[in-house]
Amino acid sequence: MKIALLGAGAWGTALAIAFAGRHEVTLWSREDDVAVDLVKTRENHRFFPGHRLPDAVRVETDFAAAVAAAQLLVVATPIAGLRPTAERLKQAGCTAPLLWVCKGFEAGSGKLPHQVIAEVLGPQAVCGAFSGPSFAEEVAAGQPTAVTLASRDHRFAVETARQLHTRRLRVYANDDLIGVEVGGAVKNVMAIATGVCDGLGLGLNSRAALMTRGLAEIARLGVALGAHRDTFMGLAGMGDLILTCTGDLSRNRRVGLALAANKALPDILNELGHVAEGVYTAREVERLAHELKVDMPISLAIAAVLDGRVSASEELELLMARDPKEEAA
Template identity: 45%
Template sequence: MSAHAQEHRPVPPRLAVLGAGSWGTTFAQVLADAGAEVTLWARREEVAREIREEHRNRAYLPELVLPDAVHGTSRPEEALDGADAVVVAFPAQSLRSTLAPWPDLPAVPVLSLTKGIERGTDARISEVIAAAGGADPALIGVLSGPNLSAEIAARRPCASVVAAPDQELADRLARWCTAPYLRAYTSTDVVGVEIAGAVKNVIAIAVGAASGLGHGHNTTASLITRGLAEITRLGVALGGRRETFAGLAGMGDLVATCASPLSRNHRLGLALGRGLDVEAAAAEVGQTAEGVATARAVADLAARLDVDMPITRAVVSVVDHGARIDEVTTALLSRSVRSE
């Protein structure tokens, strides 16, 4: 390559990914494949060392070999130093406690990969990042869509949506996320995309439970359709745009999460339907199923806004109050006649 060409070759963005679970690790690969230099922060030094020295994270993705552009660290200051943007991939319920002891996040764009509602505060994840991480709300974007990490890690084609408070920021974040196998669309409906990504996990538990009980596709299609209606009602009540819920973050993510055996929330629901209690079902899944903790937060939010969410309430009665899943399913299907 000539010296002139080298002078004009664009400098790759330096991106920090916080959280080396399966989704954070997978997305570090996406960003590297899209042309970035990526520093992946892991809580445990042994995980960071394995990423740094072997480009592997066997605890979560044993088959994956990470690109050379992904570097591992267990030091937050090293991950954040010089970053052009920060990507947050912590579980929803531990996000605040993880960020709180750290210095404020740098004044750069922040992209949330986390799907959930914080229990106890009913806060959306972007609100938690602003409060606990000191990030400017105007710089916080969110990514959602059909995001089954195992398929994306295998570089299977997919699409996602990146939402940010303004179009320019959404465009910039989407460019950084667009890999040969991942197409990133943009939106300015941060509220709608976050609510869709959070509540679909709750609906997926109900759909998985119906399958575990032996019900067929008519039942699961009914639950998915009525689940989308619930998600839309809550999202619109919070200021989201109705069309968001017919798109990738709404229907797209809901179908993938409710139908795929790769979905943790679907698998947890299956285990409940087979008769396991919540603790045993969670142990069988082995990784965080966000819908369990999110269900109560969503139900509280819906009650405060007077939004009817019967499927969500049913999931709460099972995961928080020990109701029998077969009784809940019967109650859902025997509701009084009403207009759709």
């Protein structure tokens, strides 16, 4: 299959490496210097150092040329880049099936990725989310990984999952697109919360409680948006939550650790050097929780900390002081 990966950041490069063994892969870079580096050294020193790009992967800076013959498009940009990329696809007249790997709600609109794609490319677009517990570094290294490919087009999900599936990258088809997207988005907020918890030295009991109650929040919001509750027990729900909250490679967890050390958010993001989607997602989740009247105390607490309305330690005390309630509530 001819695959065009749109975005030469960490994830675009990692997937190009992972797919190159079985597919004809083109990696499009928006940044000319990154493309030159990839062609010259076969390494993405700026965004993904230490991983060699196979010689078979074609690197492009010409967007139209990159997508012209593609049988599958994979948008590997942050959520902020999804709409501009979709608009370029529309301008290019490209109608190939589309996947995205970004996780979050679009800033300002609060839209999920599938809503952005439908708005730009139309509801007829064949598309889906590629999500689940996965760090780009481990995918590129060929370490065993399992992910979900979710689409409302069941046949597309099943067939594309079959084609992308390998012995090292297991791909499971799913038809709950909203659930997979919500799980992938809100777990980043919970990872910030877990980082704060760990940074304050509150112990493993606290971490377990935070993750468990965080999963309940994710499910509540997902169901309110039309997702299936069972989805949050799978790879894109519990699986992604566990990895992002506990893995040292998690950018969002590192944000939480730094917040616990009383570092300023702009400094944290500058030092990180990559996008931490949970920072932007928290604000949209807070707005949606109020709009839909969904109880999400952990998410709202993190939004308050990120906005500088309260310190991490103060917000923790407020969370722990909440009235007792039934676990299933």
